[in-house]
Amino acid sequence: MAFTGLFLITFLIVHAGINSSIFLNDNGETFNEFAHFMSHNWIVRFLEIGLFAGLFLHIIQGFLLWKQNSDARPVKYLVNKQSSNSKWYSRSMGILGSLLLLFLVIHVSHFFVGTKVALYSGDKPHNLYDEMKEVFSNLWIVILYLAGVFSLFWHLYHGFHSAFQSLGIHHKKYIPIIRTIGTGYAVIICLLFALMPLAFYLGWLA
């Protein structure tokens, strides 16, 4: 989980970084250039296979973990005060991950599938910026994306430092640094992702 999680964490930096070019407010010119590069460069295309492999591995590992862990306690407690000893999000990685998976299915169908169809059908260059504008004109989709980002935030907030613990990195000197970077990472990435649908819906972008 830790290796695949950290791999996906690095992917999100690239994803959020490139998508943030919409905030340049140049009618998506830079963003579309980036999108074109990402969908046509063969190195990126190759890495894309790795990304999906990493994602599927993370999902499969998560499912196996959930199965083994629920089997480990066949009879549940009648009274269990879990809030007294742990944070809700640390106990909810499975459900947060499942919500994220649902969100990802919708997200991929919105943007990834359209780009691929345009790429292989040989039509005129796909305008991803216009597609974003259209998708995010629907209030319900904006709310859905904000809910997805909410799940992502808590998943990352726990997952970031948890990955280091799982890899055996636990040092008095480094824990506060890892925690701070993890919190900063989760806040910045999720803030950027949340602002994207909002910016389109609220008309902040041209």
Place this chain on the structure above:
Amino acid sequence: MNLTLKVWRQKNPKSAGKLETYQVKNISSEMSFLEMFDVLNEQLILEGKEPIAFDHDCREGICGMCSMFINGQAHGPWQQNTTCQLHMRAFKDGDTIVVEPWRSKAFPVIKDLVVDRSAFDRIIQAGGYISVNTGNAVDANAIPIDKKDADHAFMAAACIGCGACVATCKNGSAMLFVGAKVSQLALLPQGAPERESRVLNMVAQMDKEGFGNCTNTYACEAECPKGISVANIARLNSEYLKAGLSSEEK
């Protein structure tokens, strides 16, 4: 104080258990939780009923035998405390207290509140021996050990193997226990010769016993009566990774 107790009663490992309700009266706030159970059991015996089976031995917080899940918390509401050291002043007159056994596939209920924790013994056995010279006991300070390492090894060795970590963990994971047992030797030169085989064998046994996996909620550290740090779980992970990469053992 007068209390209502809801206690898990289960005749044997195979029978279905359920909560039974009991009333106890005139309980002193200075009594320990187990002494309160002694009062209840004497009351049950006088009534011609079966007393409640529960584990206990030293009653001074060092043996790791007592194992009750009290009002949803392992060893009750106090931090870094065993059930035998939990005193009735932790409760108020009129309180209802629910008492359950540790719940884990690897710790089957034997009777009432008594569970079989021999899975822990088998993990220790899997760790195997440490190589030492025979003959007279060596001088205590013959091998130089860094003070920090000695302190961390000692803190890990404070684990009494009560199983509260497993009982508390939402995944029923034993990684705090195994982490402590691996750490106490991995940090010392005496544990070096069998360092790799020890961690691999102990983790293999842990998995075989049916414990769950750590997802870093750190509930185990919060409920551990000896305050064993989750740093030991990280050490277990790194020891396991290193041994897995370099050991010639399967």
